[in-house]
Amino acid sequence: MTAPGPADDRPRLLMVMPYRQFVSKAQAEGFWVGALWDPRLETPEYLADVRARADLYAEADFGDPELLRRTLRTMAREHGATLVYHLGREETMVTAYEAAEDLHAELNPSEAIRRLADKAVMRDLLARHGLSPVAFEAVPTRREVPDAVERIGRPAVVKPTALAGSRGVFLWREARDAAEWTAVVDRYGYDGPFLVEEYLRGPEYSVETLSRDGGHQVVGITEKLLGPPPLFVEVGHVHPAPLPEDRVRAVEDLVTEFLTACGYLFGPAHTEVIWTARGPRVVESQARLGGDRIPRLVELATGLDIERAIFAALADRPAAPAAARATTATAIVRFFTFPPGRVDDVRGVEEAASLPYVDELTLRPGPGDTVPAVLDSKSRHGHVIVHGASPEEARARCAEVLAAIEVVIDNTVVRADGRTGPLGTPV
Template sequence: MTGQGPAPAPTGADDRPRLLMVMPYRQFVAKARAAGFWVGAVWDPRLETPEYLDDVRASADLFVLADFEDAEGLRQTIRETAREHRAGWVYHIGREETMVAAHEVAEELGAGLNPAEAVRCLTDKHAMRELLARRGLSPVAFEAAATRREVPDAVARIGLPAVVKPTALAGSRAVFLWREPADLAAWTALVERYGYDGPFLVEEYLRGPEYSVETLSRDGRHQVVGITAKLLGPPPLFVEVGHVHPAPLPEARRRAVEELTTEFLTACGYRFGPAHTEVIWTPRGPRVVESQARLGGDRIPRLIRLATGLDIERAIFDALAGAPAAPVTPAGTAIVRFFTFPPGRVEEIRGLERAGRLAYVDELSLRLAPGDTAPEVRDSKSRHGHVIVSGASYEEALARCEQVLGTVEAVVDGTPARADGRTGSPV
C-alpha cells in the first residue's frame, strides 16, 4: 500500500518528516532539506567520485553506503535503515537500475510514494509496451528477445526498418536502427562493445519528430510542466545532441501529446513525483517511445528553470511537503546543445573563452583539451561537452545557439571542426 499523506513524525526534538532517499543527487538532498525534511541518503561508492559523495554526506542528515549490484543486500540495507531511523517515506528518483527494488521495499514498509508495479512499468521497456498493448494505447508493433541470438529473427518478424533496444541499458546506449540485413554485423559489433547479451526489445521504426514530456504527479493527478523537443544525431544510433524547452508546437499537437502522456501515466498507476516520457509524432499521431520515473536528464531541469522560472527539483519536495502546485508559464526558450566533434586527435581548441563571455550563455563545458583523443560519439556519455543558451523566443534562442556552435572549434587531425561536428578545410 502506498501513501503520500504526512509522514509520521519521530519522537524527540527533531520533528521534521523523515525521508530516506536511494541514490539522491546532491541537489536533491539540499532541496529536500530546504523543504523541511530530515534526509537520509543511500549510495554506492562506485557510482560517483569521492568528492561528490563527500558533498552528499555533508548535506544529508544520514549517509549510508551499499553495494547496488547486490540486489538483496541493497533491499536489506534500505529496510534496516528505514526502520532504525523511522523513515516516513523511502524514495528513489536516481538511475533506473535499482529503482524498482527500492520502491518494493518502500511498499513493503508502508513508506512508498508509488506502487512498485507503477515504477516497473516506467522503467521496464517491455512491461511498458505490454501495458500499452493491453490498454489499446499508442499501438506499436514489438517483440521481446531474451538474448542476442534471438534478435535477428525478431527483426525479421517485425520487418525492416526496426529499432533494437537493450532493455537493461540507459542513456541511448546500443539503441540501433536496423535498416537492412547487412546491418547484423554493425549491430553485433555495437552490443559487443558494451558486453551486453540481453534482453532486447525490437520495435517498428517510428518516423517523426521526438519530444519528451516533463510531468509532476501528485495523488495520481499529472501536471504537465512542459514539452521538450529532442534534437537527435543521425541513424543508426540516434544519440541525443540537444533539447529545446518549450518545444515549438502547434496547439493541437501539444494537446494530443499531453493527453497521451497523462493517460499513459494513469494507466501505469503512477501516483507521485516526476516522470520523463518520450513521444514521437508519427503520421498516425503520437506514440510513446519510453518513460522514466524521474526527471529528464541532459540538463532539462535547467532548461525548465530558464524558460519558466520553475525549479522542478525543488517542486518535487515542496509537493511532498504539501505545498500547492503552481502554474507553469513559459517566458522564453532555452536550448542545450551537446558538442560532437569528429573523432581523432585534438590539436587546438578555438573560441571557447570568447563563447563563454557571451551574455546569453548560461553553461559552457568542454571535456576535451589539446592532446586529447576525441572519442566517437555513440551514446550520451561520450559527447564532448555542451552549451546552454536562452532567449525571449525560440528563434532568438536558436540563433544564439548557432552562434556558439560556430564560435567553438577544435582542430582534429589537422581539420578544423565546429562544435556540432561540421568540418572545414584542413589547416
C-alpha cells in the same frame, strides 16, 4: 555510514542515489535527508559533496538487489525514515520501491515503477489499454533478435530493455546490419533481454510531468534533436517545443492517460513521444526527471524549478514557479560531438561562456586529450545552454556560440557546429 546530527522533528526522507541538488532542495522544503549511493556510480569528489550535504550518508553495492533492500530497511528503521524515494537511474528503482513497500514508506506501488522501467512491460500495458499501438516483440537473448527483426519488418529499432541513456539502441535497416549491431551490444557486454519495435518516423518530444495523488500535470514538452542513425544519440533539446496547440493537447492526453494506466501516483515522469503519421506514439517513459539538462531548460523558459517542486509537493505545499525571467521564452541545450582524434588546441570557449545569454558551457576534451567516439549520451563531449526571448533568438544565439568554438583535432579545425577545415585556413 555517516551518523546524523542532533535529533530533530523534520520529516525523514531516505533517498536512493539522490543527486546533490536533490539533497539540498529536499532540505530546503523541510526534510531530513538520508542518502544511499553505490560508490561506483559517481566520482569520489561528487559523492563527498553529497555526503557533506546529507543528514545521513551510506554506501552499498546496487548490483546486489538483496543487499540494497536490506540496507534500505536497516537505514529506515534505525533512523526513523518514513518515506523512501528513488529519483536516480531506473535500473534499481523497482528494487528500491519493493523495499519501500516492505516498510510501508512507498510513494508509488513497485508495480507502477516496473511498468515504467521495463520497456517490454510498458509495451504490453499500452497494448492492453489500446494506447499508442506499436508493433513489437520481446526476446530474451541476442540470439533471437535477428529473427524478431524479420518478423517485425525492417527497418526495426532494437532496444536493450535493461540499459538506459540511449545505450545500445540501434536502427536495424538491412540484413548486413547484424555485424554492426553485434559490435554495439558487445561494447556493453549485454546479452538480453531486448525489445524489437517497428521504426516510428516523425519528430520526437520529451514530456515532463509531475504527479500528485494520481493526478498528472504536464509541466512542458521539449523538442528532441537527434543524431544520425543507427544510434540516434541526442544532440540537443529545445524547450518549449514548437508545436501547434492541437498536437500539444493530443500529446498531453496520451501521456496522462498512460501514467494513469500505469498506476503512477507521485513524482516526476519523463515520457518520450514520437509524432507519427498516425498520431503520437509513446517511445518509453521513466519515473524520474528528464536528463540532458531538461529541468534547467524548463526553469530558464518558465521560471519553474521542477526539482524543488517535487519536494514542495511531498511536503504538501503548492509548487509555484519562481519569478520567471521576463525576457526568456525559449531555452536550448546543444551537445558537442567532435570527431575522434587527438586534440591540439581549443579556441573560443572562454569568450562564449562569458556571453550573457549562455547559462552553462562545458567542454571536456582539452589539448593533449584523445576525443572518443560518441556512442551514447554518456560519451558526448560537453554542452552549452542558451536562452532567448523567442525561439528565433534562442536558435540564432545557439548558432553563434557553436560557430565560435573551435577544436583543432589532428591538425584539422573543427567547429562545434560541425564545419571543418585545414589548420591555418578559415573554416
